[in-house]
Amino acid sequence: MSTTEKFGRYGLSLEVKFCKKCTINNQRPSSTVEFRNKPGETKNAIVFDENGVCSACRFAEKKKRINWQDRELQLHELCNRFRRNDGRYDVICPGSGGKDSVMAAHILKFKYNMNPILITWPPALYTEIGRKNFEAWLEPGFANYTYNQNRKVHRTLTRLAFENLGHPFQPFILGQKNLAPKLSVLLDIPLVVYGENEAEYGNSIADNDKPTRDSKFFTAEDQLENIFLGGISAQELLKKYNFSITDLEAYLSVNPHSIEKTGTEVHYLGYYIKWHPQETYYYSVENSNFMPSDMRSEGSYSKYSSLDDKIDWLHYYTVYIKFGNGRCTYDTSQEVRNGDITRDEGISLIKRFDGELPKVYLDSCLEYMDITEQRFFDVIEEFRTPHLWKQQHGQWVLKKPIWEE
Numbered sequence: 001m002s003t004t005e006k007f008g009r010y011g012l013s014l015e016v017k018f019c020k021k022c023t024i025n026n027q028r029p030s031s032t033v034e035f036r037n038k039p040g041e042t043k044n045a046i047v048f049d050e051n052g053v054c055s056a057c058r059f060a061e062k063k064k065r066i067n068w069q070d071r072e073l074q075l076h077e078l079c080n081r082f083r084r085n086d087g088r089y090d091v092i093c094p095g096s097g098g099k100d101s102v103m104a105a106h107i108l109k110f111k112y113n114m115n116p117i118l119i120t121w122p123p124a125l126y127t128e129i130g131r132k133n134f135e136a137w138l139e140p141g142f143a144n145y146t147y148n149q150n151r152k153v154h155r156t157l158t159r160l161a162f163e164n165l166g167h168p169f170q171p172f173i174l175g176q177k178n179l180a181p182k183l184s185v186l187l188d189i190p191l192v193v194y195g196e197n198e199a200e201y202g203n204s205i206a207d208n209d210k211p212t213r214d215s216k217f218f219t220a221e222d223q224l225e226n227i228f229l230g231g232i233s234a235q236e237l238l239k240k241y242n243f244s245i246t247d248l249e250a251y252l253s254v255n256p257h258s259i260e261k262t263g264t265e266v267h268y269l270g271y272y273i274k275w276h277p278q279e280t281y282y283y284s285v286e287n288s289n290f291m292p293s294d295m296r297s298e299g300s301y302s303k304y305s306s307l308d309d310k311i312d313w314l315h316y317y318t319v320y321i322k323f324g325n326g327r328c329t330y331d332t333s334q335e336v337r338n339g340d341i342t343r344d345e346g347i348s349l350i351k352r353f354d355g356e357l358p359k360v361y362l363d364s365c366l367e368y369m370d371i372t373e374q375r376f377f378d379v380i381e382e383f384r385t386p387h388l389w390k391q392q393h394g395q396w397v398l399k400k401p402i403w404e405e
């Protein structure tokens with residue numbers, strides 16, 4: 001990184017650069033600046049090397065040289081270490097029935113002969129296809145615990161996170177990350193296995209290189225004024241919204257002492273098995289009743305990723321406003337890395353679809369957050385990053401889109 005590099009809003013570099021191999025740019029916060037002091041939130045700081053290639057592409061190259069047979073042996077060993085022969089559950093598979101969680105649970109049960117219990121932190125607003133896929137996930141013979149959030153609290157935090165951080169998905173992400181370790185303690189099942197990894201939820205690329213979740217994730221946050229949810233300190237939330245600490249607990253980290261006592265380990269199958277989104281999709285269709293959407297996702301061209309929560313579309317849209325990367329940029333960068341499409345194909349898809357306003361579910365999201373359409377657009381404008389956007393014929397356009405690089 002050059003010493004003359006200047007930074008703007010959200011700690012983003014003022015100079016927009018695109019990876020030479022994929023379609024991602026360098027506009028990612030390099031610290032937790034966007035979230036101030038939020039439990040569990042670190043952003044995926046994409047680093048570009050001296051050849052202008054992003055760290056995710058370099059990791060994808062490294063993946064090609066991994067000895068996957070050896071990794072599968074390691075997975076066998078892991079399962080053997082936690083396997084129970086008395087009929088009790090021996091592994092927790094978190095998810096909501098997307099293709100990754102379908103494949104993870106199925107492989108552990110039928111290939112590795114584990115006895116998984118599925119757990120779900122459900123979307124605030126299930127899509128119809130999301131609900132069907134959740135049921136399909138259970139169909140091959142699984143039981144599931146679902147934690148139903150306090151609707152009032154979840155709704156308020158979602159609105160606050162949207163208004164204060166431009167990040168309506170924050171409460172979902174926090175709960176999703178924290179539920180599995182907590183249930184591991186409650187149910188006394190020390191092994192938790194996620195699908196690929198949590199990169200889509202902002203883990204750093206370096207974390208893809210090891211099988212377990214970083215231990216610093218399990219840090220006790222005992223000082224209420226240091227905990228922020230929806231951009232507001234827990235102390236203030238208790239006072240202003242009349243919440244109790246139990247209302248907020250679902251969003252906070254598990255107590256590290258109880259984790260230690262249970263011996264909880266959180267692993268990612270993506271470390272042990274070569275994970276390829278398209279193949280995961282085919283696997284899920286073959287081995288369960290998993291269904292893709294019958295229409296392409298607004299903002300992209302894909303039909304089988306991140307389908308279950310109506311707020312996900314809004315999430316990608318806010319990311320586009322803040323960082324200039326929308327849902328299509330994320331989809332194409334991944335597919336270019338996996339060799340499914342070329343970089344040029346990716347660029348034309350981005351030109352066509354990236355940053356599309358998510359109209360289909362917008363009304364449901366506004367109704368859920370209890371805000372008007374006018375308020376919605378006002379908030380969106382508050383988060384627009386000045387060095388990325390300009391006005392042209394009365395419209396906002398990117399100053400440096402990838403097709404003009």
Ligand SMILES: [Zn+2]
Binds near residue numbers: 020022024057
């Ligand atoms: Zn790249």
